[in-house]
Amino acid sequence: MVTTTAPPRPSAAVTRPRRPKASMTKKRREALAAYAFLAPDVLGLLAFVALPMVLAFGVAFFKVDGFGNYSYVGLANYKLMAHDDQLWSSLRITGIYVVTFVPLAFVVSFALAMLVRNHFRGIGWVRSAFFLPNVVSLVVVGLIWQFLLVDKRGAIANLLAPLGLGDVSFLGTPSLALGTYVVISVWFLMGYQMLVFLAGLKDVPKELEDAAQIDGASAWQRFRYVIWPLLRPTSFFVVVNSTIGAVTGLQAFDLVYVLTKGGPARATSTVVLYIYEQAFTFNNMGYAAALTTVVVAILVLCTGLMFAFTRGGRFDED
Amino acid sequence: MRTRFFPILAHVLAIIAVAPLLWILISALKPAEDVFSFGWPSSWTLDNLQYVLLKIPMPRFLLNSAIVAVIVTVVALFFHSMAAYALARLRFPGRGLIFSGIMSTLLVSLPVILVPLFLVAKQLGLLDSYAGLIVPSIFHAFGIFLLRQYYLNIPRELEEAADLDGCGYWRRYWSVILPLSRPVLASLSVLFFLANWNAFLWPLTITRNPDLRVIQLGISGMQGQYASAWNLILAAAVIAAIPTVVVFVAGQKRLVDAMKTTGMK
Known part of the structure; x- marks a missing residue:
């Protein structure tokens, strides 16, 4: 990437190849930090809000007995x-x-x-x-x-x-x-x-x-x-x-x-x-x-x- | 004439609005045989309060509620402010998607997901435990939303100074953003504490063990046990309500600010 065709303006040639690379890593660092900051809440919301929401639509097709045994009943419910x-x-x-x-x-x-x-x-x-x-x-x-x-x-x-x-x-x-x-x-x-x-x-x-x-x-x-x-x-x-x-x-x-x-x-x-x-x-x-x-x-x-x-x-x- | 009329009306209506609460407070301080007497009590007594505090595991209920409400509030504020910081300040792929995903959970209330949430909690082994009372109560989009709004208004320059000092994202969050968000964190802590102290449905669903009973479960349970001993039921209700009223009066201004933002944009 650094050695690809040199830009026509020699004045920029020195800094150019470096800058994209530096900002790439900065960008990646920023993204990684963001995901880390978001992880606890996003995982929690997935587990305790989104998953139950999806699960409701799944469990609706089952009969669940007192012991927690599931049996598929289709649309019976x-x-x-x-x-x-x-x-x-x-x-x-x-x-x-x-x-x-x-x-x-x-x-x-x-x-x-x-x-x-x-x-x-x-x-x-x-x-x-x-x-x-x-x-x-x-x-x-x-x-x-x-x-x-x-x-x-x-x-x-x-x-x-x-x-x-x-x-x-x-x-x-x-x-x-x-x-x-x-x-x-x-x-x-x-x-x-x-x-x-x-x-x-x-x-x-x-x-x-x-x-x-x-x-x-x-x-x-x-x-x-x-x-x-x-x-x-x-x-x-x-x-x-x-x-x-x-x-x-x-x-x-x-x-x-x-x-x-x-x-x-x-x-x-x-x-x-x-x-x-x-x-x-x-x-x-x-x-x-x-x-x-x-x-x-x-x-x-x-x-x-x-x-x-x-x-x-x-x-x-x- | 008109300018006099409306303020007087407002005061009268305000008295009517709080009258039921005052009436309960007065009744809880009446001797058992006078609890239904319609009027000012002839004598006051603390027997009812004393009885529920000593003969019913009221201190245990209060302690359980305090533990749950405080831990949920502290952890939720920490997680939400981290998430809000990322959403307000950092650029990363998928930001819009994650933000709208979080916002969409605002429509989901506990009674709606109660049954499947119970099944999830059961799979995770959270039944009948403090963890079961605490962990699922932490995650709620409202706090994230409010904090994000707040962080969008903090001037970027403050953070950039820290950036020039070579601080990483964690340091910027911890030593710049977090101290600046004290007012909004205070508002939210009032809201979260009240919501968790007052929680009833989730504790009712997740706990059977009497030792884990929170205050709201404790006082609702008295209905059956002390069916017509209204003096005791009211005393317990007053004890359950006192912390909420105290927190409200102390944090009133902050609470009102946070509430108002709910209705905004």
Whole structure:
């Protein structure tokens, strides 16, 4: 390589042959260093995230017994699903949870963000107060609300007694339990989403709003034509994020597991809780893996649809 | 008029938002027979807290959680900052591919991969062990992403000075980049500690041995054992929540900064 045809410019001839070689080794050293820096995390993510993901699709074709023996069953696990009423009911429950929780959490946290957007006395404490429920664990949240909602004697029953609602069993009535779970989830997550909205609102230039105000725009018009359009990427992020969280987040497991164990009469049995039961209560690992693949497919489809509908949150036309 | 109304509304709503937490704290300090009395307790007591700390292996649960949360946090910060440094600063073939590969794992949450992850952990002999609680909890793309964003904004000149001094990549990372990333590492350590202290599903799945029980498992287990002894359950819940609230109050500003970045670009 060094001895190949000499370049026509003699002045460069001395340094030329050397430079590519030197930078080659520098490049290689840099690459090697980079791979070494990346190795622990990349290997860890491969072993504990990517491999399980791939494995789910493999194990779905097996029946796994209590002793960990695998036997190939083809599509049998998927055929089982067609007649699994509890699966369909838990899919329906997760669906209802998503379409109630996501909009409610969106509106509440957005309203809170608008409320604590501009400075006032004690704003620091107010913001922290809204965020505080998100700091304690979902197990604690579940226990807190179980206690507050104890039939007849709990704090909520006491509060509602003057309205004649003291006897309502919010966690014991199938038709009310899911709604109760939605409200508790909103209470838990509103502070986090509020912070996300606040970060988005920071990017809305004050001058634009002031200009609109000088032009005679009402508060609603300033919101509708200035803030809302500029906030679209943030709104999109919040919707996608909270949809994913509602289907597969810890809120779909920890909270129901502690609060209701999926009851009463399976009224709060989410898909992830059902998968957990299939895997670890009934030891149907293969079936649980097949269910996992279905949830992944649904999730990919939903996020894909959201991206398609909103063009990645840009909403260019309106 | 208007300018007065909204701040007052905000304060009222804030009180309502924290009321359930305050109510639990007050109730945990009531004598057992008063736990459902609706009002200010006539007398205060520490009996409930004392009972759960002495009669239930609460210290053991707390110790297990502390061990797991601290080790995961420290190791994760170390690994993530190394990976982020490479992604932000070094040039190598496949950088874009590796970065998007790491980012794509952000969509995967624990409940989704729980069953196959359990099978992997079982194959690796991680069932019922501290390693099983710790190792799979370390790897998460969020920290890598956040640190990379931060490193992209550190001026290159600082590193080049070290380069001229003949420092290798490790020295540049260790003595230039790492000290500069103290603020972001502090934010992340608050986040990681909280997430791991509050972890429930993975410990529930991977451990059976009562000696390995973490705090969240411990308090959720009281539900069955002490079914209607709400004074004790609440006392345990308060003890489990105190470290998180303390960490939040101490690291509040940092936590908020990190949280905000989640929603950005």
